[in-house]
Amino acid sequence: MNAQDDTSKQITSVDVAKLAGVSRSAVSRTFTPGASVAQETREKVLKAADALGYRVNQLARSLTNKRSDLVGIVAANMDNPFRTEQIEQISRKLMEQNFRPILMPAESADDPSRIIGMLLEYSVSGVIVTSDTPPEAICQECVSLGVPVVLVNKRKIGATVDRVLMDNLKCGQLAAQALYEKGCRNVAIISANVPSYSLQVRGDAFKRSCLEMGLQPVTGFAADFQDYNGGAHAAAQLLASGRPFDGLFCVTDFMALGALDHLRLSGAPPVPERMQVIGCDDIRQAAWQGYNLTTIRQDTAHLAEAVIEALLNRFSKPNAPATTKTLDVSLIERGTTR
Amino acid sequence: MNAQDDTSKQITSVDVAKLAGVSRSAVSRTFTPGASVAQETREKVLKAADALGYRVNQLARSLTNKRSDLVGIVAANMDNPFRTEQIEQISRKLMEQNFRPILMPAESADDPSRIIGMLLEYSVSGVIVTSDTPPEAICQECVSLGVPVVLVNKRKIGATVDRVLMDNLKCGQLAAQALYEKGCRNVAIISANVPSYSLQVRGDAFKRSCLEMGLQPVTGFAADFQDYNGGAHAAAQLLASGRPFDGLFCVTDFMALGALDHLRLSGAPPVPERMQVIGCDDIRQAAWQGYNLTTIRQDTAHLAEAVIEALLNRFSKPNAPATTKTLDVSLIERGTTR
DNA sequence: CTGTTAGCGCTTTCAG
DNA sequence: CTGAAAGCGCTAACAG
Numbered sequence: 001m002n003a004q005d006d007t008s009k010q011i012t013s014v015d016v017a018k019l020a021g022v023s024r025s026a027v028s029r030t031f032t033p034g035a036s037v038a039q040e041t042r043e044k045v046l047k048a049a050d051a052l053g054y055r056v057n058q059l060a061r062s063l064t065n066k067r068s069d070l071v072g073i074v075a076a077n078m079d080n081p082f083r084t085e086q087i088e089q090i091s092r093k094l095m096e097q098n099f100r101p102i103l104m105p106a107e108s109a110d111d112p113s114r115i116i117g118m119l120l121e122y123s124v125s126g127v128i129v130t131s132d133t134p135p136e137a138i139c140q141e142c143v144s145l146g147v148p149v150v151l152v153n154k155r156k157i158g159a160t161v162d163r164v165l166m167d168n169l170k171c172g173q174l175a176a177q178a179l180y181e182k183g184c185r186n187v188a189i190i191s192a193n194v195p196s197y198s199l200q201v202r203g204d205a206f207k208r209s210c211l212e213m214g215l216q217p218v219t220g221f222a223a224d225f226q227d228y229n230g231g232a233h234a235a236a237q238l239l240a241s242g243r244p245f246d247g248l249f250c251v252t253d254f255m256a257l258g259a260l261d262h263l264r265l266s267g268a269p270p271v272p273e274r275m276q277v278i279g280c281d282d283i284r285q286a287a288w289q290g291y292n293l294t295t296i297r298q299d300t301a302h303l304a305e306a307v308i309e310a311l312l313n314r315f316s317k318p319n320a321p322a323t324t325k326t327l328d329v330s331l332i333e334r335g336t337t338r
Numbered sequence: 339m340n341a342q343d344d345t346s347k348q349i350t351s352v353d354v355a356k357l358a359g360v361s362r363s364a365v366s367r368t369f370t371p372g373a374s375v376a377q378e379t380r381e382k383v384l385k386a387a388d389a390l391g392y393r394v395n396q397l398a399r400s401l402t403n404k405r406s407d408l409v410g411i412v413a414a415n416m417d418n419p420f421r422t423e424q425i426e427q428i429s430r431k432l433m434e435q436n437f438r439p440i441l442m443p444a445e446s447a448d449d450p451s452r453i454i455g456m457l458l459e460y461s462v463s464g465v466i467v468t469s470d471t472p473p474e475a476i477c478q479e480c481v482s483l484g485v486p487v488v489l490v491n492k493r494k495i496g497a498t499v500d501r502v503l504m505d506n507l508k509c510g511q512l513a514a515q516a517l518y519e520k521g522c523r524n525v526a527i528i529s530a531n532v533p534s535y536s537l538q539v540r541g542d543a544f545k546r547s548c549l550e551m552g553l554q555p556v557t558g559f560a561a562d563f564q565d566y567n568g569g570a571h572a573a574a575q576l577l578a579s580g581r582p583f584d585g586l587f588c589v590t591d592f593m594a595l596g597a598l599d600h601l602r603l604s605g606a607p608p609v610p611e612r613m614q615v616i617g618c619d620d621i622r623q624a625a626w627q628g629y630n631l632t633t634i635r636q637d638t639a640h641l642a643e644a645v646i647e648a649l650l651n652r653f654s655k656p657n658a659p660a661t662t663k664t665l666d667v668s669l670i671e672r673g674t675t676r
Numbered sequence: 677c678t679g680t681t682a683g684c685g686c687t688t689t690c691a692g
Numbered sequence: 693c694t695g696a697a698a699g700c701g702c703t704a705a706c707a708g
Binding site: 360361362363364367374375376379398400401402403404 | 677678679680683684685686
């Protein structure tokens with residue numbers, strides 16, 4: 001009907017071959033890194049391709065290759081800046097390696113198996129999970145289909161599912177030690193009522209370290225949601241309980257910011273003079289001058305690198321035993337501690 | 339070599355057909371919504387598929403369909419919470435409609451044409467751009483390939499490129515009016531030194547509205563980066579300039595938060611008593627009790643809906659003239675104004 | 677309603 | 693180094 005319609009036909013390797021006066025194979029080889037084509041042929045092909053505006057159809061290519069270069073990212077809690085930072089870094093690194101990230105936001109309510117199943121329909125080359133720990137069954141399915149799964153900050157499952165973790169144990173320990181060394185003798189912890197492996201480990205490590213140092217931490221105050229408001233509410237309850245404390249560890253920065261604001265605005269003892277606060281993650285907001293939060297830092301860029309590395313390793317050794325890469329963390333002292 | 343290897347063969351519709359004792363077509367039809375299959379056949383197929391763990395290969399499917407259900411999202415400034423909110427909402431809505439979002443983070447340094455080109459290789463069904471306005475040429479290529487492009491908060495280009503915008507003009511107007519009505523007579527604006535269409539429009543509208551009301555706005559203070567620190571620096575320069583002001587409009591909340599923190603911590607006149615501040619976007623942080631920022635709100639959920647709608651409309655009417663959907667905004671009064 | 681028959685666009689042996 | 697031919701997994705006419 002429209003003149004536009006004529007143009008809208010896709011240009012295929014046949015068209016290019018025809019124009020260049022060569023076979024489709026020659027075209028294919030020209031666009032396959034490391035294939036053997038005569039320089040002269042390649043040039044003819046390239047010229048024709050350029051003239052026609054040809055683009056390789058990656059979908060068709062992956063049909064034969066069995067690998068699509070699509071990589072799924074299953075992500076939860078995208079309201080948490082730490083997560084979006086991870087996602088951005090991972091997607092970038094993926095693109096650099098010529099993969100294409102397909103992003104699947106997932107709430108806890110969503111069934112991870114279903115989400116991963118959708119990904120499988122697209123023959124993804126790999127799946128990166130930063131949401132809740134998925135059921136072992138679906139991971140096994142991925143693995144037996146030759147699709148590597150990389151878990152970020154999740155508990156161990158299966159025998160060939162790689163993980164990359166920040167050192168959550170150390171997070172808790174560093175926080176406890178720092179608070180102790182800075183003079184706190186009545187420490188409290190705000191955790192979250194969510195089934196999160198890393199938050200669990202952080203919290204447990206903190207409590208254990210406290211006990212080891214002879215401190216009896218104030219526990220039992222957990223946010224219903226792992227976010228700013230969750231932190232604020234938990235802080236309110238902690239204050240309302242009347243239990244005295246001069247040091248506070250929040251298992252995530254996101255919650256710590258809420259707690260901090262609540263402390264400041266509710267007439268609680270001033271931070272850091274009579275109350276010290278430490279968070280965990282080092283999200284960008286922690287460094288904002290309005291917060292200046294002391295925290296435990298783990299570099300999302302390193303994390304992203306480790307994830308990609310795990311993925312690539314798994315491609316080359318599909319049956320190697322599961323690996324766990326633990327990334328170091330460090331205390332970043334800012335203004336909420338003395 | 340390994341027992342696992344035997345399992346790793348992909349299950350195809352042929353396998354299912356064989357087990358179910360039907361033809362491949364029957365299998366295909368069973369998994370094609372709205373195809374005609376006898377109930378009995380369908381059940382046999384479903385049972386066999388389930389037993390085998392069959393999944394449709396969407397890549398193969400799209401090879402015939404010419405539509406992949408993959409939708410590209412080109413996104414910049416992922417450090418800005420407003421952007422990640424947009425991205426999350428859009429991806430979710432896309433998934434609900436059975437599309438799969440492929441996320442391409444892009445800095446201003448990246449060439450949008452290259453990024454979109456990559457997307458085209460994957461036969462995406464559409465492209466959503468929330469980064470810088472892409473060159474018209476590549477958009478034309480998309481359009482002539484039948485791939486709709488939807489621009490979010492970008493200036494107009496081409497004849498069949500749809501856009502969805504928040505009412506940037508009104509943003510600036512509302513801010514100016516609110517400040518005026520709340521008694522400010524010396525207003526200032528902090529904008530950004532970046533080539534952003536929407537920021538430009540907001541700023542211009544603000545200035546014009548001020549002039550119309552007889553106010554001479556303090557201008558010329560722009561952040562080099564469209565972020566928290568950018569806002570803080572600009573505020574510092576504004577204060578250092580010695581030019582008096584009692585009302586401040588920041589073209590994004592992200593910058594507003596930085597400015598606000600700077601004002602508070604630098605001993606500037608107290609907010610909101612002697613200085614009122616308004617931002618724009620209504621990012622989540624604006625509602626945090628520590629900021630409680632008055633701002634201009636635009637619902638990212640609505641925005642996402644409008645984007646999907648534009649996409650779907652374009653599918654049904656490929657050659658319809660370009661549409662522009664402008665979403666209404668409203669003033670959210672919080673604690674930084676009186 | 678069902679099976680058969682052609683492809684979708686690309687890669688990849690396999691001869692030459 | 694190059695072309696011909698087969699096939700990746702699926703869908704879409706087309707007869708039956």
